[in-house]
Amino acid sequence: MTHEHIVQAFDDELDDLIAKVLEMGNRAQKQLNESITSLLEQDLDLAQKVISDDRTIDQLELEVATAATEIFALRQPMAADLRSIVAAFKISSDLERIGDHAKNIAKRTATMKQVPLVAEVGSNLRHASKLVEIMIEDVLQAFVRRDAEAAIKVLRADQEVDQLYTSMFREILTYMMEDPRYITASTHLLFIAKNIERMGDHATNIAEQVYYVKMGHYFEGERENADQAATVIVE
Amino acid sequence: MTHEHIVQAFDDELDDLIAKVLEMGNRAQKQLNESITSLLEQDLDLAQKVISDDRTIDQLELEVATAATEIFALRQPMAADLRSIVAAFKISSDLERIGDHAKNIAKRTATMKQVPLVAEVGSNLRHASKLVEIMIEDVLQAFVRRDAEAAIKVLRADQEVDQLYTSMFREILTYMMEDPRYITASTHLLFIAKNIERMGDHATNIAEQVYYVKMGHYFEGERENADQAATVIVE
Numbered sequence: 273m274t275h276e277h278i279v280q281a282f283d284d285e286l287d288d289l290i291a292k293v294l295e296m297g298n299r300a301q302k303q304l305n306e307s308i309t310s311l312l313e314q315d316l317d318l319a320q321k322v323i324s325d326d327r328t329i330d331q332l333e334l335e336v337a338t339a340a341t342e343i344f345a346l347r348q349p350m351a352a353d354l355r356s357i358v359a360a361f362k363i364s365s366d367l368e369r370i371g372d373h374a375k376n377i378a379k380r381t382a383t384m385k386q387v388p389l390v391a392e393v394g395s396n397l398r399h400a401s402k403l404v405e406i407m408i409e410d411v412l413q414a415f416v417r418r419d420a421e422a423a424i425k426v427l428r429a430d431q432e433v434d435q436l437y438t439s440m441f442r443e444i445l446t447y448m449m450e451d452p453r454y455i456t457a458s459t460h461l462l463f464i465a466k467n468i469e470r471m472g473d474h475a476t477n478i479a480e481q482v483y484y485v486k487m488g489h490y491f492e493g494e495r496e497n498a499d500q501a502a503t504v505i506v507e
Numbered sequence: 508m509t510h511e512h513i514v515q516a517f518d519d520e521l522d523d524l525i526a527k528v529l530e531m532g533n534r535a536q537k538q539l540n541e542s543i544t545s546l547l548e549q550d551l552d553l554a555q556k557v558i559s560d561d562r563t564i565d566q567l568e569l570e571v572a573t574a575a576t577e578i579f580a581l582r583q584p585m586a587a588d589l590r591s592i593v594a595a596f597k598i599s600s601d602l603e604r605i606g607d608h609a610k611n612i613a614k615r616t617a618t619m620k621q622v623p624l625v626a627e628v629g630s631n632l633r634h635a636s637k638l639v640e641i642m643i644e645d646v647l648q649a650f651v652r653r654d655a656e657a658a659i660k661v662l663r664a665d666q667e668v669d670q671l672y673t674s675m676f677r678e679i680l681t682y683m684m685e686d687p688r689y690i691t692a693s694t695h696l697l698f699i700a701k702n703i704e705r706m707g708d709h710a711t712n713i714a715e716q717v718y719y720v721k722m723g724h725y726f727e728g729e730r731e732n733a734d735q736a737a738t739v740i741v742e
Binding site: 334337340341344345348349350354355358361362365376379380382383386387445448449452455456459460462463466490501502503504505506507 | 572583585590615617680683684691697741
């Protein structure tokens with residue numbers, strides 16, 4: 273191969289790698305959306321679909337890891353390209369975890385069908401889920417464009433998710449106190465709320481990787497942690 | 508530099524990288540142990556120490572990422588060495604998360620001091636924590652020795668942690684039903700139990716990396732998931 277051909281082959285491999293990460297991201301975002309829909313509409317078929325579809329994301333993570341490792345070995349990438357590949361590798365782990373959380377929400381759909389639901393929490397769950405879906409979309413676009421400023425915006429957006437989670441935590445605890453019949457359902461709702469909050473954290477991890485690709489060093493601003501659920505007491 | 512010097516320099520860099528991962532692992536294991544001690548002995552000073560010490564683990568994760576990226580760029584490692592570096596990079600993320608979970612447990616120590624504690628759960632928490640500490644220790648030794656069989660043992664050990672978590676989940680839910688005064692404390696205990704269960708999952712992620720370093724492909728046996736908490740209903 274001529275030098276030009278080698279450069280072209282490397283560019284193609286890098287594009288393929290990034291395309292796989294984007295496919296993972298789009299799937300993870302869809303899984304989140306469908307898991308909340310399955311829960312709120314008590315749609316067991318959709319829940320089952322979310323659970324099965326998670327395998328595709330798991331498989332894509334292995335493909336990203338394998339492709340990234342091959343590029344390290346064969347192409348000796350440098351500078352921003354090297355950082356993009358390192359980032360793709362790390363980002364794929366976060367997206368795989370987002371998929372796991374969606375699967376976990378879907379698993380609880382069947383459980384929630386059997387116990388009285390605290391309906392008031394539903395709209396907050398949907399709101400939090402929408403915020404996280406937007407974070408995932410924005411951070412993937414920032415990754416493609418190597419846009420550090422857009423990444424920092426995603427980092428900041430997570431505060432709203434954390435605050436919403438903390439207030440849902442308090443709200444759900446209050447329902448439990450008021451009526452013990454809600455305890456099982458409420459406990460599962462707490463974990464569903466936590467799943468969404470964790471997905472937001474994974475989106476911020478991805479944002480940190482995007483920042484690193486662009487800047488060549490890790491983000492040093494303090495990551496504000498607005499999740500105060502660990503200190504909530506309801507008397 | 509002569510060829511011999513270059514080989515020696517590479518070996519030293521790889522040893523340094525693995526030493527950093529081990530230091531992270533030892534710290535993560537200690538953080539887990541101390542977080543449970545701080546909780547069960549209501550030791551706020553120890554809890555505060557766990558929270559502050561987490562920063563060191565975070566810092567080490569960045570050092571591992573930076574060192575691994577430099578080795579990719581400068582040394583073009585191949586075969587098992589390449590896989591070890593990729594694995595070190597991934598393992599450091601799991602160890603960082605184990606540290607985060609320990610910090611989260613420590614944060615709840617102060618909250619638990621203010622609400623009536625369900626003492627019976629304490630011994631199960633300690634038991635689960637010990638199992639996970641042993642998993643972390645075993646999987647780090649397996650990483651150093653590139654021992655795939657030992658890694659598979661760690662994968663299997665996680666089933667016991669998952670089962671213990673599921674039974675704690677049911678137990679804690681039952682306490683909540685019996686006496687609403689326990690609801691706040693019990694909810695925090697549920698999340699603490701979940702933190703320990705997640706640390707076990709991270710140890711199994713590390714085990715999968717060890718398997719990959721040795722074998723050159725990812726573990727294909729189905730990972731048994733014995734965590735059934737998502738389906739628990741207590742009437």
